[in-house]
Amino acid sequence: MEIIYILIPLSLVLLGVALWAFFWAVRNGQFDDLESPASEILEPESNSENTAHDCD
Amino acid sequence: MVGEADCAKKTCCQTAKAVEEPASELCFQCRGQLSSYARISAVIDGQTRQFCCGSCKQTATHIERNHWSQFFARRRNSARLQQALTTPTGANPEGQWRLLDSPDVAAQYVSTSADGSRELWLDLPGMYCASCAWLIEQALSKMSASISTHIDVPRKQALITFQDPTLSLVAIVEALEKLGYRPAPVSLQQQSPDSQHDATVERRQALKRIAVAGLGMMQVMTYAVAMYFGNFQGIDPEFERFFTLLSMLIATLVVFYSGRMFFDNAWNDLRHGRMGMDVPIALAIGGAYFPSVYQTLFRTDGHVYFDSAVMFIFFLSLGRFVESTARHALTPAPIVVSKMLPQHIEVRRQSKGQWQPQIVNPQAILIEDRARLQGGEIVPFDAKIIAGSALLDESLLTGESAAVQRHAGDHILAGTQLLKGNIEVSASTPWRNSWIARIERMLRHGGQTDPQASDTLQEAARHFVAAVLIITLITGLIWWVIEPDRVFQIVLAMLVASCPCAFSLAAPLGVTAASQAMRTKGILMCNFAALNKLPEVNLWCFDKTGTLSKGSPSIAKVDVFGSWTTDQALAIGSALEENSEHVIARAFHAIDRHYDADAVQQFDGQGLSGRVAGERYFLGKPEWVIGQCDWRLTDQSRVRQLVSDREDTIVVLGSPTHAVAVFQIRDDLRVQAAPTIADLVGRKQQVMILSGDQPANVTAVAAAVGADQAQGGLLPQQKQEIVRRLQKTGAVVAMVGDGVNDAPVMSQADVSIAMSGGSELSKSQADFIILNERLSGLNKLQAIANKTKAITNQNLRWALTYNVIVLPLAAAGFLQPWIAALGMSLSSLLVVSNALRIAR
Numbered sequence: 001m002e003i004i005y006i007l008i009p010l011s012l013v014l015l016g017v018a019l020w021a022f023f024w025a026v027r028n029g030q031f032d033d034l035e036s037p038a039s040e041i042l043e044p045e046s047n048s049e050n051t052a053h054d055c056d
Numbered sequence: 057m058v059g060e061a062d063c064a065k066k067t068c069c070q071t072a073k074a075v076e077e078p079a080s081e082l083c084f085q086c087r088g089q090l091s092s093y094a095r096i097s098a099v100i101d102g103q104t105r106q107f108c109c110g111s112c113k114q115t116a117t118h119i120e121r122n123h124w125s126q127f128f129a130r131r132r133n134s135a136r137l138q139q140a141l142t143t144p145t146g147a148n149p150e151g152q153w154r155l156l157d158s159p160d161v162a163a164q165y166v167s168t169s170a171d172g173s174r175e176l177w178l179d180l181p182g183m184y185c186a187s188c189a190w191l192i193e194q195a196l197s198k199m200s201a202s203i204s205t206h207i208d209v210p211r212k213q214a215l216i217t218f219q220d221p222t223l224s225l226v227a228i229v230e231a232l233e234k235l236g237y238r239p240a241p242v243s244l245q246q247q248s249p250d251s252q253h254d255a256t257v258e259r260r261q262a263l264k265r266i267a268v269a270g271l272g273m274m275q276v277m278t279y280a281v282a283m284y285f286g287n288f289q290g291i292d293p294e295f296e297r298f299f300t301l302l303s304m305l306i307a308t309l310v311v312f313y314s315g316r317m318f319f320d321n322a323w324n325d326l327r328h329g330r331m332g333m334d335v336p337i338a339l340a341i342g343g344a345y346f347p348s349v350y351q352t353l354f355r356t357d358g359h360v361y362f363d364s365a366v367m368f369i370f371f372l373s374l375g376r377f378v379e380s381t382a383r384h385a386l387t388p389a390p391i392v393v394s395k396m397l398p399q400h401i402e403v404r405r406q407s408k409g410q411w412q413p414q415i416v417n418p419q420a421i422l423i424e425d426r427a428r429l430q431g432g433e434i435v436p437f438d439a440k441i442i443a444g445s446a447l448l449d450e451s452l453l454t455g456e457s458a459a460v461q462r463h464a465g466d467h468i469l470a471g472t473q474l475l476k477g478n479i480e481v482s483a484s485t486p487w488r489n490s491w492i493a494r495i496e497r498m499l500r501h502g503g504q505t506d507p508q509a510s511d512t513l514q515e516a517a518r519h520f521v522a523a524v525l526i527i528t529l530i531t532g533l534i535w536w537v538i539e540p541d542r543v544f545q546i547v548l549a550m551l552v553a554s555c556p557c558a559f560s561l562a563a564p565l566g567v568t569a570a571s572q573a574m575r576t577k578g579i580l581m582c583n584f585a586a587l588n589k590l591p592e593v594n595l596w597c598f599d600k601t602g603t604l605s606k607g608s609p610s611i612a613k614v615d616v617f618g619s620w621t622t623d624q625a626l627a628i629g630s631a632l633e634e635n636s637e638h639v640i641a642r643a644f645h646a647i648d649r650h651y652d653a654d655a656v657q658q659f660d661g662q663g664l665s666g667r668v669a670g671e672r673y674f675l676g677k678p679e680w681v682i683g684q685c686d687w688r689l690t691d692q693s694r695v696r697q698l699v700s701d702r703e704d705t706i707v708v709l710g711s712p713t714h715a716v717a718v719f720q721i722r723d724d725l726r727v728q729a730a731p732t733i734a735d736l737v738g739r740k741q742q743v744m745i746l747s748g749d750q751p752a753n754v755t756a757v758a759a760a761v762g763a764d765q766a767q768g769g770l771l772p773q774q775k776q777e778i779v780r781r782l783q784k785t786g787a788v789v790a791m792v793g794d795g796v797n798d799a800p801v802m803s804q805a806d807v808s809i810a811m812s813g814g815s816e817l818s819k820s821q822a823d824f825i826i827l828n829e830r831l832s833g834l835n836k837l838q839a840i841a842n843k844t845k846a847i848t849n850q851n852l853r854w855a856l857t858y859n860v861i862v863l864p865l866a867a868a869g870f871l872q873p874w875i876a877a878l879g880m881s882l883s884s885l886l887v888v889s890n891a892l893r894i895a896r
Contacts, residue, residue, distance in 0.1 A: 008302060012275070013305075015271055015275065026263050033208075
């Protein structure tokens with residue numbers, strides 16, 4: 001059972017990594033707007049195509 | 057243009073229902089209902105599409121011409137987001153920003169950064185979804201290569217950054233107006249104290265706190281389970297010690313990071329001599345944590361409560377986050393009436409005997425300032441006409457739906473719209489005394505006297521908390537005398553058991569669930585306090601135009617004579633009425649023009665005549681048209697017959713030799729108006745119509761929908777006064793309204809409800825907004841409120857009962873603190889799941 005002396009601290013390290021990742025995401029505004037990005041991804045190719053068309 | 061303004065700026069879908077391929081009876085652009093005689097179509101992407109008005113068609117063809125038609129495909133995908141929170145005020149903002157490019161004005165709106173790029177923030181109230189954002193980006197990127205756009209959909213704002221110093225700001229605004237939006241530049245002054253920004257920071261903080269508390273809780277719980285089982289099955293003391301130390305480590309992190317908020321709040325409350333909800337929470341957290349630390353470090357025989365401490369923190373901070381998110385999302389930003397005016401006015405001001413041109417804000421106007429106004433503009437200040445005459449639409453301020461003709465010497469009000477004509481005006485009052493400033497003051501006043509639905513529950517919880525603390529103290533002292541060893545355990549158990557968590561969760565949870573339930577029914581709750589008032593409402597007041605009726609006249613029936621067809625008659629009618637801004641004429645604006653009329657003559661209050669395709673026609677009131685023409689007697693008598701049969705406004709079209717058609721024009725009542733009111737009456741509610749429109753029309757509508765009482769010709773203050781008087785006699789009033797002129801009465805009423813098609817102003821005052829424009833939502837509203845009240849009361853009773861039963865047990869020492877904590881969690885869980893029933 002002594003293995004838990006390693007496993008539990010290891011799990012805590014993972015916990016720390018998870019928290020760090022979450023904090024990073026929050027800081028970068030990933031959770032500021034949970035609604036509109038879902039519909040923002042539509043058809044990126046035709047989008048750029050169109051812009052090019054408009055520019056010339 | 058006015059009739060079109062009603063629908064022009066709804067670029068996205070009006071309601072979520074219009075998701076599929078557009079049905080033939082919906083306008084392709086704004087998804088508004090088409091009236092049965094609407095005849096405007098255009099070919100978009102190879103298919104013929106129907107439109108409700110000329111400007112919808114214009115917007116759609118503009119979008120197609122620029123190869124942006126993907127927009128139409130895109131918006132279907134995001135229909136879920138397209139809730140029409142904002143629709144036009146009915147005023148046409150043409151030229152509202154036309155002075156934006158002058159250096160003085162631009163300096164108020166544009167900030168320049170170090171690298172020379174300039175930034176402009178725009179409010180875009182018509183934007184509902186990401187496809188709108190896409191369209192805007194496309195349109196602006198076309199204007200200049202150096203332009204970049206950042207769209208903030210939830211805030212309905214756009215940040216426009218550009219290098220090109222020659223780029224016209226007016227052009228940007230106009231480009232967006234062409235797409236059907238109503239952009240309003242945000243001045244630098246408004247930007248600086250950014251409350252939205254604070255909200256974002258707060259939200260991020262809360263998320264981090266919850267993450268730490270949640271993950272921490274899982275860890276501590278895991279160790280706690282190991283130790284509980286260890287108690288039964290045996291556990292090595294060294295492992296137990298290891299788990300305890302780990303729990304302490306994590307709990308310390310959680311308590312000081314996530315739980316700090318509660319300590320801060322509690323300290324604030326205490327410092328101000330209040331007994332807040334956070335005081336016992338802080339005591340319970342501290343009471344579970346600090347003694348456990350003491351136990352862990354200096355004694356090893358007692359029980360530790362780290363799990364309870366982190367669990368409190370996690371559940372409570374999660375609950376608060378959910379509540380505050382709902383609150384932020386639902387509260388629309390306050391809007392001031394004066395925003396509808398042009399923000400910068402070109403006036404001539406007399407100084408030292410000379411008239412100097414100047415650009416001023418409406419608030420800075422002086423008596424005698426002069427300005428020249430033309431058709432389409434909004435009158436920027438209360439003024440007297442000194443030259444010219446004009447047709448004015450005063451519906452925004454007075455509720456009167458018919459346009460009025462004003463001549464030199466007449467007074468006109470800020471906020472009215474000039475439909476036709478050219479006038480020279482002279483300011484008659486300073487801003488302070490102007491009509492619109494008075495409306496603003498009334499709003500503020502109404503808001504103050506509005507009986508704050510006092511949060512009796514919070515008050516009760518406070519007393520409860522104070523009482524519990526005192527009882528705990530006394531019990532603690534008694535146990536100190538009897539058995540000093542157990543004091544700590546018992547006090548802790550009592551604090552945990554008495555924590556009014558379930559009690560304090562009951563009300564906010566009920567509100568959240570109710571707002572969820574309403575959302576699914578197409579109703580937006582903006583003011584949580586109003587929910588408690590709703591079940592007590594016994595008098596419903598309705599505005600007429602735009603609330604009970606659709607607010608835009610449409611052709612209800614066409615009777616043709618001889619060999620004429622309906623389409624021919626409509627085409628001639630629309631050609632003639634194209635030149636008229638009379639309210640009736642708006643009905644004809646929903647028809648494509650195939651002909652041009654020339655030699656059009658208007659006859660005040662009677663009708664008009666003109667030549668269409670070489671033939672002369674008369675269009676107007678029946679008797680007038682008959683008088684002008686020389687018809688066969690059979691035609692004359694048939695027209696008279698049709699007139700006498702109908703209750704609606706009748707317009708007759710004829711040539712000098714024969715009658716062509718009789719148009720029946722109607723401001724349709726909403727389909728659900730009568731059933732909804734019948735339902736209200738059926739539930740022993742009083743129904744009253746308060747309208748600014750002509751009394752005759754109002755009585756007719758009252759009879760049609762079955763309302764008990766009706767009053768017409770009312771000014772905004774009179775409406776407010778009537779409601780105030782009724783409230784004095786004990787009525788609890790719900791006001792359902794629409795226009796700007798309803799705003800004061802809405803703030804006076806106990807509960808206010810706005811239609812989503814209404815003006816910004818009435819919506820910003822409203823407690824509830826009906827998003828789908830279906831009046832039947834009103835009945836659901838009260839049903840939901842009643843259910844919420846019942847379930848919340850149930851929850852409160854349960855929470856109170858639980859606390860009352862558990863507290864003596866804890867005081868008597870029968871309750872281990874961990875059982876108390878478990879009980880508390882279960883009790884909260886019960887309250888949560890019960891509250892969820894509201895949303896079902």
